Amino acid sequence: MMKPSMLRSLHAAMSRGSSHLARRGYATDPVPERKVAILGAAGGIGQPLSLLMKLNPLVSSLSLYDIGGTPGVAADVSHINTRSEVVGYQGEENLGKALEGADVVIIPAGVPRKPGMTRDDLFNINAGIVKSLATAIAKYCPHALVNMISNPVNSTVPIAAEVFKKAGTYDEKRLFGVTTLDVVRAKTFYARKAKVPVAEVNVPVVGGHAGITILPLFSQATPQANLDGDVIQALTKRTQDGGTEVVEAKAGKGSATLSMAYAGAIFADACLKGLNGVPDVVECSFVQSTVTELPFFASKVRLGKNGVEEVLGLGSLSDFEKQGLENLKGELKSSIEKGIKFANQ
Ligand SMILES: NC(=O)c1ccc[n+]([C@@H]2O[C@H](COP(=O)([O-])OP(=O)(O)OC[C@H]3O[C@@H](n4cnc5c(N)ncnc54)[C@H](O)[C@@H]3O)[C@@H](O)[C@H]2O)c1
Numbered sequence: 628m629m630k631p632s633m634l635r636s637l638h639a640a641m642s643r644g645s646s647h648l649a650r651r652g653y654a655t656d657p658v659p660e661r662k663v664a665i666l667g668a669a670g671g672i673g674q675p676l677s678l679l680m681k682l683n684p685l686v687s688s689l690s691l692y693d694i695g696g697t698p699g700v701a702a703d704v705s706h707i708n709t710r711s712e713v714v715g716y717q718g719e720e721n722l723g724k725a726l727e728g729a730d731v732v733i734i735p736a737g738v739p740r741k742p743g744m745t746r747d748d749l750f751n752i753n754a755g756i757v758k759s760l761a762t763a764i765a766k767y768c769p770h771a772l773v774n775m776i777s778n779p780v781n782s783t784v785p786i787a788a789e790v791f792k793k794a795g796t797y798d799e800k801r802l803f804g805v806t807t808l809d810v811v812r813a814k815t816f817y818a819r820k821a822k823v824p825v826a827e828v829n830v831p832v833v834g835g836h837a838g839i840t841i842l843p844l845f846s847q848a849t850p851q852a853n854l855d856g857d858v859i860q861a862l863t864k865r866t867q868d869g870g871t872e873v874v875e876a877k878a879g880k881g882s883a884t885l886s887m888a889y890a891g892a893i894f895a896d897a898c899l900k901g902l903n904g905v906p907d908v909v910e911c912s913f914v915q916s917t918v919t920e921l922p923f924f925a926s927k928v929r930l931g932k933n934g935v936e937e938v939l940g941l942g943s944l945s946d947f948e949k950q951g952l953e954n955l956k957g958e959l960k961s962s963i964e965k966g967i968k969f970a971n972q
């Protein structure tokens with residue numbers, strides 16, 4: 628994640644110029660050019676995510692696409708004095724230009740939940756949106772890393788995979804369901820209960836991204852704390868219901884946008900670092916997997932120059948987590964199958 632100090636150093640380096648750096652004996656490796664496209668950039672997640680990606684010094688070109696509203700968002704963030712050039716693209720006829728040359732495509736396009744809805748209730752609208760966006764990605768930037776935020780992630784990722792397979796461009800190393808918000812929540816809730824500094828906390832979250840398919844592994848949380856079983860159960864439930872907590876608090880005005888933009892920016896930053904060859908970049912993500920018998924599963928993933936370098940195993944689980952893993956498989960399997968079936972209709 629970029630820090631203000633990194634931004635300041637980047638600005639300073641750019642204004643001094645690389646020859647100056649060379650004279651002073653600093654490494655002069657340029658930061659590679661990287662284009663990031665955000666599809667759904669004018670939405671509740673898209674706008675703050677556009678801001679956060681504009682602040683990321685690893686981005687040289689920021690392409691903001693939506694069916695409407697992107698010229699304004701692009702004009703706004705383009706005035707921020709950071710590295711990237713920003714262009715807004717509006718309307719389907721401009722989607723190709725938005726995508727061409729993209730290294731990372733982030734997709735928060737689609738409708739959000741209202742109180743009383745499940746993520747699966749979004750399927751009818753969002754499945755079609757994701758299918759058409761994935762078709763365009765296969766055509767215009769088949770080698771990009773795709774960060775899928777649109778819900779239901781448990782189905783939209785399999786939809787994109789099927790579209791890419793049909794187009795002959797599928798590379799399982801390059802398709803990611805963004806589950807970082809589950810990790811962000813698990814870290815926050817754990818730090819409060821365990822009374823440890825939140826910045827030091829790590830908690831893997833595995834499975835999928837809906838209700839009981841979200842399985843935080845608090846037995847592996849660090850720093851360790853001896854929390855009672857009932858506290859762990861409550862933390863697990865709160866993490867699983869985190870999205871619903873926000874949907875209810877927003878009372879009809881959508882779902883998590885700001886925390887999601889933060890989480891999306893962390894995950895995209897990790898993808899960019901991996902592409903740039905930074906070692907040991909590990910994040911949880913919903914990817915094609917052999918960790919369980921399910922074809923897609925969220926677990927820790929090592930990111931590298933080609934996207935997924937390694938899908939990491941689950942490690943040792945508590946009895947409570949083993950049970951949670953068994954309980955989630957049925958729902959996750961049917962959400963995956965629903966996505967595959969839709970894409971092949
Ligand atoms: N993965 C996660 O953890 C997570 C977290 C929060 C929200 N979400 C999901 O993200 C999605 C977006 O949420 P939001 O709050 O930003 O919604 P929003 O309605 O505020 O914004 C969605 C944007 O998508 C745009 N859009 C619609 N169809 C499009 C298309 N064909 N091409 C490009 N853009 C299109 C809309 O114009 C709008 O600007 C929802 O599906 C929501 O459930 C996922």
Ligand SMILES: O=C(O)C[C@H](O)C(=O)O
Nearest residue numbers: 740778869870871882883
């Ligand atoms: O809960 C939602 O519908 C949005 C998102 O998946 C979340 O976890 O916040």
